[in-house]
Amino acid sequence: MDKLSALTMFVATAEYGSFSRAAEQLGKTPSALTKAVGHLENELGVRLFERTTRRMALTEAGHIYLEGARQALMQLQLASEEVDQLQHELRGTLRLTAPPSFGPAFLNEVCCRFMDAHPQVRLEVDLNDAFVDLIDGGYDLALRDGPTDLPGLIARPLTANRIYLCSSPGYLQRKGVPVTLETYLQHDWLIFQHPLLHRHFWWLRRDGERIRLPQPVPRMASDNYDFLLACLLAGHGLQVMPQWSAAPYLASGQLVRVLTDYELEPDAFGPWVHVLYLAHRRRTRKVRVFIEMLEGYMREKGIA
Structure with a gap:
């Protein structure tokens, strides 16, 4: 069985909690997902799910394998996007979060410029003061003043917080x-x-x-x-x-x-406003281009 397909079906089963719901989302049959998970379990020599007539739950090995499978699928997706965008204009979705006050101060204008320059990219901008988890929230980057010593994140100074x-x-x-x-x-x-x-x-x-x-x-x-x-x-x-x-x-x-x-x-806001992004997304071209446009705007307005 194709390993990539098996991983995709395993992750979907874990996220939806059943073969039938995951199969419905993927457009597959429940038996196809059962076969895929069974193939992975035979390959690994461990059970990934505990199954009863009423419920199914990840085993300890299943939790460990799920994290690795998610990362592998994410890296493949990122690599595919990067290869595609080497030959074509930027496309896809860019998700970011920032405090509400950043919007009228500079983020509104930067986002409008970015959309003008890259019409195939869809922006999702979440303005709130909460320190959200970039992984759980599915964000590509965040703009924040305040604590930046968060695991797995790169903090790039954007402007001094004078x-x-x-x-x-x-x-x-x-x-x-x-x-x-x-x-x-x-x-x-x-x-x-x-x-x-x-x-x-x-x-x-x-x-x-x-x-x-x-x-x-x-x-x-x-x-x-x-x-x-x-x-x-x-x-x-x-x-x-x-x-x-x-x-x-x-x-x-x-x-x-x-x-x-x-x-x-x-x-407590600290001396700098930072751009935060996940370490494994540092090479994503749409993230890099957005940050470069943001930094250019801040220099243009004398607030870098």
């Missing part, structure tokens, strides 16, 4: 109070709430000195960054924000920096 304190010119004019370490508590603050962020104080640096600054009571707090950004642009206070988000509004004059003599530490 943190600014910003306001609209209209708010400062209306408030009439300069922003200093002595007066900052007199101002209205828009505070982003996130599990990784410290809720009680900030750390600032100037000339080698590290200063602990109590976090002000917010005029408005939210777990949605873009909601707060809209209020900031409308002139409702001050906000802590990363440079990659602030850059276009600073360039247009919609926002200005305050406390520019101080450097605000990035807290």
